[in-house]
Amino acid sequence: MKICLLGTSHIAPVSATWEGGLKAKNPNHSITFFGAPGTQILGLKNKANKLVPNNDKLAENFKITSGGHSFIEPRLFDIFVVMGLCRDLHMLGTIIGGGYSIAVTTQSLVDYWKCSNLLRMVKRVRAATGSPIFAAHNPLQSEHANRAVNKVSFGEIIQISNAVAFSNLGAELIGQPSETIVRETATATRFSENALRLAVKGRPAGTLHDTRETRHMNQAFGHLWLSEFLLKLDTN
Numbered sequence: 001m002k003i004c005l006l007g008t009s010h011i012a013p014v015s016a017t018w019e020g021g022l023k024a025k026n027p028n029h030s031i032t033f034f035g036a037p038g039t040q041i042l043g044l045k046n047k048a049n050k051l052v053p054n055n056d057k058l059a060e061n062f063k064i065t066s067g068g069h070s071f072i073e074p075r076l077f078d079i080f081v082v083m084g085l086c087r088d089l090h091m092l093g094t095i096i097g098g099g100y101s102i103a104v105t106t107q108s109l110v111d112y113w114k115c116s117n118l119l120r121m122v123k124r125v126r127a128a129t130g131s132p133i134f135a136a137h138n139p140l141q142s143e144h145a146n147r148a149v150n151k152v153s154f155g156e157i158i159q160i161s162n163a164v165a166f167s168n169l170g171a172e173l174i175g176q177p178s179e180t181i182v183r184e185t186a187t188a189t190r191f192s193e194n195a196l197r198l199a200v201k202g203r204p205a206g207t208l209h210d211t212r213e214t215r216h217m218n219q220a221f222g223h224l225w226l227s228e229f230l231l232k233l234d235t236n
Contacts, residue, residue: 001233003031004072006044006051006125007083009198010138011035013222014083015065016196016205020219026230034072035198036061039085042117046128049074064199074129079233082125083136085117087215090140090185092157105152106160113165122171133171134229139221142192143182145214154184174232177224191221 005011015033023031035041036058043054051072053059059070074080092108113119122135140146140154158175166173182188195216199205209216 001029001078002076003029003079003081004034004074004077005031005081005083006034006041006072006121007081007136008035008039008041008085008138009037009216010084010136011065012196012198012205013217013219014226015199015222016219017222017226019205022223022226022230029230029233032067032069032077033065034062034069035065037198037200039117041085041121044072044121044124046124049128051125051128061200064201072128074125074131077129078131080125080129080131080133081136081229082118082121082133084138085121086137089137089157090146090154105156106164109157109160110164113161116165119165122166122169126169126171130170133169135166135171135173136225137173137175138215139176139191139217140181140185140187142189142214143186144189144192146186149183149185152184154181174229176221177228180221180224187217187221191217194218196222 005014011033018031040058040061043058044051045054051074053062053071063070089112092112118135118137122133125133154175158173161173176187180187180191192214195209195213195218197203197207197209197216199207
């Protein structure tokens, strides 16, 4: 399958693990990465059934991460993944659940996604293609910076989110690999060590965040995430 993976700086460990070995092991798949730091990808607009940057900086970042493409032509891809743009999803689990009813939990997630840039971008991609779309949340913050304990399982948050926000768009929110999660609310510290930065002009692929980084992950995380995702595609 031809996969378009569009996202924020969180695509860096996924891209690294693809080029670092999974590409050779999965000849039945190809992945083109379109990434930019922060919320830059919100500058992507639907024009004549193409997803086109509305500024030169975003177009330049796309060229760097994709290997030369400055815009996305949806007809060339079978699958779309939108990654990032939803910080602090884990915090909902510390508030909802427990003694609250399922109705309160559900409404909290409806309200969260209503204001989410991730859902906004999924809608934009959906307007340009009828192909399957998967959404991937930001990695949960590293456990050494996030001591919260969820009152509801993170898997339940993903399940309800799909029911109230993604399924009616023909999209699916996928959670990070369960083996990377601790206390239902954080990522194990070993996955934020040597966290990778996104390649941009003046900063090559493989550049690391400093040792204090808690929100971006390393290639080991990217390997687990992408391996699980490709297995999902192969078994469905």
